[in-house]
Amino acid sequence: MPRTAFLPSASFAMVLALGAVGAAERPAAGTSPTFTKDVAPILYNSCVGCHREGEIAPMALVSYQDARPWAKAIKSRVVAREMPPWGADPHYGKFNDDRSLTQQQIDIIAAWVDAGAPKGDDADLPRLPTFATGWSHGEPDAVIEMPIDFEIPAEGEVAVTDFFVQAPFKTDVYVKALEVRPGTAGVVHHAGLYVIDTLPDGATLVNGRVLDANGTIMSRNAVARANGGSATQEIQKLLSFVPGRGYEQYQGDAGQLIKAGSYIDFYMHYQPNGLPRTDRTKLGLYFAKKRGEVAHQIYHSLGVAGPTTYLVEGKEIESGRTPRDARADRADGGEGGTGLPPIPPYVDNWKVVSVHTITEPITMYGLTPHLHLRGKSMTYVLTLPDGRDEVLLSVPKYDFNWQVYYELDTPKRIPAGSKVTVTTLFDNSPKNKYNPAPEKEVYWSEQSWDEMYAPQVRITIDSRDLRKKDVSTTQQPQKQR
DSSP, rough: OOSSSSOSSSSSSGGGOTTTSSSOOOOTTOOOOOOOIIIIIHHHHOOOOOSSSSSSSSSSSSSSSHGGHHHHHHHHHHHHOHHHHHHHOOOSBBBTOOOOHHHHHHHHHHHHHTOOOOOOHHOGGOOOOEOSSSSSSSSSSSSEEEOOOEEEEESSSOOEEEEEEOOOOOOOEEEEEEEESSSSSEEEEEEEEEEOOOOOOOOOEETEEEOOOOOEEEEEEHHHHHHSSOOHHHEEEEEEEEETOOEEEEOOEEEEEEOOTEEEEEEEEEEEOOEEEEEOOOOEEEOOOSSTTTTEBSSGGGGGSSSSEEEEEEEEEEEGOOOOOOOOOOSTTTTSSSOOBBBOTTSSEEEEEEEEEOOOOOOEEEEEEETTEEEEEEEEEETTTTTEEEEEEEESSSSSSSSOOEEEEEEEEEOTTTTTEEEEEEEEEETTTOOOOOTTBBBBBSSSSSSSOOOEEEEETOOOGGGGOOTOOOOOOOOBO
């Protein structure tokens, strides 16, 4: 996956102490901004979480000596609002951890560059933020590792692989926050962490792979079917990891229930980087601190709240499905685009609309558009039972390099009888600078050069109150390693 310069802080939560870095103030009239007084506070708040030694950005922007050679490029990217990456249209929605720059901050950076990028007085330089080492929010209550060290070759295509491990809990556990840490971050394109309650009859777990009675490796989708249900019914998503995003903490009484004896699935997509590598990704869990703190289960798909209708280029796809792309054996409850027709060559505004009917009250906590290289834009619109429309999120210039989770500043109650309409455009034309092959049809699968349609969310179903189950024997376990 291409890396673009000037990455933002992966999350403001990565920064443990920002108190010394104040908000940007406009320089006095007749003076030029300087790095130490005016620009460094902006970079320290929004950029150096990634733009520092040992992080994923291609260069550091901590010191004047770091930033000065990149001054013109910094101006170009921030004026174009390409950096820090924050795709949400500011006219719609209010979100936590909004890392976009204000127009005043952009103007300060532009004026600094136009004035020759002066350094300023060293005494004006704010204290560098303190960053967490290791786990971004302290040591988790439990850490679960992939069951094996996986070898990634220097070159070639690595098939997306499910690695299963049994959770080490003898009682049910309730999770309020969780984090994914790759063992070798540079080769993890993305990862999904899931929970499966039980293995199918006759299946065995061998070196992290689930084998059926005939010894055939089973994907989690195959596991779901063998358990007699659909992916949505049988598979619970915990968290996604992409570079720059791998921690989530749930608002209110939302969280995750991991049942005793269940299995964690590490769904790993590796991308070779020119050198042989080894990875053993970890999942860190932060438990609820008291009984009842987690009362509602988080779901990542609107499909759990009611049926979905799909329209492609204005034509309804019967039952929301067409014959599956044979290459895409997925387990995301219909998300990902499998079942949709392929994207034709050279089209630049190919439209997919999904209409998600809400059949019972839900609470929404956030949204995550997920597309691949041809993804152009995605907009979520809520229509209430009385016909009023509200744009929940609009991402008019989707960037595959940055998979942003937009957490609502306040959870939104959505009544039964509502619908959420997601409109997405794909660009398979030569005008798309990321398009590797505009002359080809594009199918739906996991690799970056294939495409994906996944209007993800974080929701809870109001009626599904976990406190109503018998919890008389449910306790939080001690910290586990």
